[in-house]
Amino acid sequence: MYILAIDTTGPLGSAALLDLETEKTVMKISAEEKGHLKNLMPLVQSLLEQEHAAPADIAAVAASVGPGSYTGIRIGVTSARAFAQALNIPCIRVGTLDMFRQKAEDRDAAVIFNARRGQVYGAVYRKGGGAVMEPCPCMLEDVYNCVKENGLNPVWYGDGIDAYQGSEQFGKYLEGAECADKSERYQTAGMAVREALRLYRAGETCRVEELLPEYMRKTEAEQKLQDGSLERARAAKLARFRSR
């Protein structure tokens, strides 16, 4: 039996199968950026073929649930939910930042996913895997300060590096930082399936309806509704409309 894991939260989607008996993992990564919807199921299909396995051989489906690209998160989570529903098997919910704990076995690790305008989804792990900063939405500056205040010397991961390294406004926080090579920098289904195995062995599976995205932020519309700016914007628009 296998665990199937899916990650479509970053620029490149991937799928992985882990053989529960041998704990051997195979993974395929899409060659096309943002082609998650188109490419994900063909990736899973070719993994199954490669392993001479059938969907019925899958014991649980794991999804990397975010944070990350909203649409990407949804493609992975939705696919995992339907796959699990069709086979009547449990799901495993893997936090995408949590997956980087694995990288902190022998070195401190700082993770930053780009959320634009200096914002990131970040996490910091001390060597050995203890969380110094739990996964959260914050500013790049906050992650930088956390690293400095705790006297850490981390390797940096995540697509926040690509977004902010060399940036006029925010580049200073990454100056001199040791950034992971691109082949190691991003989240993958291979990382997800290893985290999923740990959760599976611990009995931490969930039902289809419990496999939910971790967006980490409210939608812009909800934020605006809450702070009253939706109402103000609507009134202003109506006034402009009428004054034409």
Next chain:
Amino acid sequence: MAFASDKEHMRKKERIMLNEQFITLGIESSCDETSIAVVADGRKILSNVISSQIAIHTKFGGVVPEIASRHHLQNINAVLQQSLDEAGVTLSDVDLIGVTNGPGLIGAVVIGVATAKALSLASGIPLVGVNHMHGHVSANYLQYEDLKPPFLALIVSGGHTNIVDVTDYNTCRVLGSTRDDAAGEAYDKVARVIGLGYPGGPKVDKAAKEGNPDAVQFKRVYLEKGSYDFSFSGLKTQVINYVHTEKMRGHELSVPDISASFQQAVVDVIVDEAVSAAEERREEKLVMAGGVAANSKLREEMQKACDAHGIRLYRPEPVLCTDNGAMIASAAYYKYRKNGADGLDLDAYANLPL
């Protein structure tokens, strides 16, 4: 959610197997309804579960795409289960999975397509992507057992106002379309300006019932002779200007009167164009499709005009005019019969021509 009893389930299953019906699952998530249906032989609805998000989007004054996508994801699996249960089938009874893969809000379409593809791979059931507008036309096959192409179709919705020559189950030749706003779009904008809000179509339709359609003389916009095209942005501007002028004069606005007068102007133009297209092309059958085909005034006036001209009018029940999975299942059935299945690399598209 009600689960069919085992006995009832067995009975239904036997019936289906005895009759050797071809079972299609139809999945629709292109805008603000999550809907999944089970349809037999492309024509008979066994279930058609529709989970509407109208209440959620009302407080934002319109459909918020990001919120719609989030809700589709949360709802779709329960909608699937309910749909199978109500039809008295299990996934293993399903012969084909049809799914809207455009046009629509891309983040919303993606949820249905991702679901359909994962179900297809996990269960080995073939998959077909359906053009949402073909689905709207196909709603008529569910309503009318005897309807077969060719026929002329009037498609009116939030994004479309088309007169279409449906030559076979899979081919729609566009004869006329809107040059600016779709009819449904004009409804939404007018509803916003007169303070009715979202959803514009049903709210204007309702308010119009209390109003006088002759209260305000809005000019009907017809395009050059020989064209089956529409234009509604001028009418929309007339309404905005009228509202503005009346306010400047300190007059009280009558929302029912404006609604009724605006609606009459829209309906007059659509009915005239559709019926004269049918006349000119000597079509005996005229088919209505799309969300705005649920509009009570349009249905009534189309019936009158078709009766007067000896044209047979087909118009699905309002529930089949709004977005639903059954119409997608029907369209998928006919597409599959002609073209076979799509691959697992099926993609979603915000824009997809008719």
